[in-house]
Amino acid sequence: MIADFFEYEFLQNTLYTGLLIGLIGPLLGTFIVVRRLSLIADALSHVTLAGIAFGLFLEKKYMVTFITPFYAGMGFSVIGSVFVERLRRVYKAYQELAIPIILSGGVGLSVVFISLADGFNTDLYSYLFGSVSAVSRNDFFSILVIAIIVITVLLLFYKELFMLSFDEEHAVVSGIHAKRIHFLFIVLTALVIAASIRIVGVLLVSALMTLPVAASIRIAKGFKQSILFSVIFGEISVIIGLVAGYYFEIPPGGTIVLTSVLILIITILYKRLKLTRLKRKAIA
């Protein structure tokens, strides 16, 4: 069955795209987790859903094909990220308020577009939970471009983003342009979410960005190592999840996330084991 992934073009597209999002999801996710923005990723994914619904609606009702659901989703996600920033600034002392506002706004818009289009069929289901067969060659190339952009920007601004994540006030005092860097970061987040949705689905996309990180920060020393472990865990989850999803005919979003949960449990147990062994040594 793994051989199928090298034989059929649609599975190849899925596999390569999967490997890309297994890289950029946890890579950006490490920053998201340490900045305590995990839920913002969730909110943005629902805004992306609204964009996708909008794209599907245009396609179905007006035969518009140049704005594909993928691009519409990406557009909405980026616009949503700008709103998140605005709201976080308006509600300085209640920054988490941005999350329910954006999230419910996204769901509301989605519902409207879905009913305007008189509902969709299986397509929407695959957007919610991901699909092994939904990625076209074109999608793959768009996602490749996104991945290159994300990796380049993260490399170029790594040290500033790291500083900003650790202690925003200190970064500002040191003359880092916090607002601009943060804006760049949230737009990247929107792009990564849009890129990941075809495979893991709207409801589970934030899990791909946070679960591998949750596992990695239990055992890593330092930030770079956290990123490295997160990416390794992310890739393992994507590979196992895709193959299992294909084999059992389950949407890969489910299998990928369950694999990450499993990895998380293993790292927690591993840490426990190590601690008890250390304690025993200390007593002996």
Place this chain on the structure above:
Amino acid sequence: MSNPIVEMKDVSYTYENKHALDHINFTIQKQAFIGLVGPNGGGKTTLIKLLLGINKLQSGSIHLFGEPIHKFKQWNKIGFVSQKANAFNRGFPATVQEVVSMGLTPKVGYLKFFTKAHKQKIEEAVEQVGMSEYLHENIGDLSGGQQQRVFIARALVSNPALLILDEPTVGVDAENVKKFYDLLHHLNEKQQITLLLVTHDIGTMTHHATDIVCLNKALHFHGNPTEFTRLSEHDLSHFYGHPLNVVTHNH
């Protein structure tokens, strides 16, 4: 003496409903070691935040290294350890080396990477505060006093001319407080770093500082430690608003 490093003229500051500083005139000369003391809420942190541009100047003027603060750009000349430095997220996965590297980030500049020489500087700064053996440990796994030293290394790594420390010895045990003052002494004497240190430990301060500054909304005293210890108890309790016992340690 020529060109002071910091010059505050007639600076007042008010939070929304709280008057915090009142017509402060204050200069810091090169290579001074200033102990800034005063009661809780006396405005010490506010004064520092003004110097660092965190709080915007409302009235009066501030010059840093001869330049008016709104034109001042060389922020890497000023190292800062905040009162809240170790209020960071303890679960943050960053090694001592990574934390100290942040001190160089602004100096290295956008779109540039750390070089071997930078890494060398980072290791030297860590060594200077005696934390070399923890270089690759997570900062969250260290004790409060050790974390404090790492933050001092972060402030030192860019070779600042002025180092500002806001109550850095809170939560540090006696032996390490002594080591800490030895370190400051060394920085001040050997590396000609000007120091502004906020502390409640007046006794120790009088042994190390070149100047003591007493702040309680207004600036009540600025002079050398000998003058300060000669102040009568009456004067001191007037500054503090309550009686005060200065414990003078015998070193």
